[in-house]
Amino acid sequence: MTTMFSALLLLVATAAAPSRLPNACQLLSAREIAHVQGEAFRSAKLTETEADGLSVSQCFYALPSFTNSVSVDLMHGKTSAFWKAHFSSAHAERDADEDHDRDAATKTAPPSREAAEEHQSAVRKVSGVGDTAVWSGNRMSGALYVLKGDAIVRISVGGKGSEDEKIERSRKLAAMALRKL
Numbered sequence: 001m002t003t004m005f006s007a008l009l010l011l012v013a014t015a016a017a018p019s020r021l022p023n024a025c026q027l028l029s030a031r032e033i034a035h036v037q038g039e040a041f042r043s044a045k046l047t048e049t050e051a052d053g054l055s056v057s058q059c060f061y062a063l064p065s066f067t068n069s070v071s072v073d074l075m076h077g078k079t080s081a082f083w084k085a086h087f088s089s090a091h092a093e094r095d096a097d098e099d100h101d102r103d104a105a106t107k108t109a110p111p112s113r114e115a116a117e118e119h120q121s122a123v124r125k126v127s128g129v130g131d132t133a134v135w136s137g138n139r140m141s142g143a144l145y146v147l148k149g150d151a152i153v154r155i156s157v158g159g160k161g162s163e164d165e166k167i168e169r170s171r172k173l174a175a176m177a178l179r180k181l
């Protein structure tokens with residue numbers, strides 16, 4: 001009778017336990033990264049931190065061509081506060097007309113240092129992944145942040161390509177990672 005009661009308690013406790021999120025290194029496989037980046041990772045290094053109610057699991061996937069490496073962060077905890085603090089000013093994705101207009105304006109008037117810095121670190125909305133997503137950065141250094149439920153996934157890809165190409169590669173990896181949450 002005691003054994004049956006203990007087994008029942010264990011079953012109830014297991015069913016009621018909150019599901020544990022995977023760590024960042026469990027979100028992408030070597031095959032998935034190879035599909036997007038053109039080569040599988042050689043090693044993966046996990047780092048986990050917690051501060052101010054936000055838990056961050058970070059994985060650095062080192063690829064044979066180091067410049068093609070990928071960084072993935074998985075955040076949970078006070079994610080809505082983080083999102084509001086960092087991305088409340090995000091604007092919609094640029095379209096070709098906006099790019100053309102900006103390029104034409106750049107040719108006619110030299111930008112101020114402040115305007116150039118603001119443009120290079122602009123935050124813009126990205127559609128088609130998660131509940132909401134933004135790209136922060138430029139083609140040299142940037143990351144896709146994806147909010148899905150109460151988790152944030154951050155993807156940064158290395159390698160050649162325009163900012164839009166890096167956004168697209170990041171979006172593909174994020175979609176693969178989100179399936180494991």
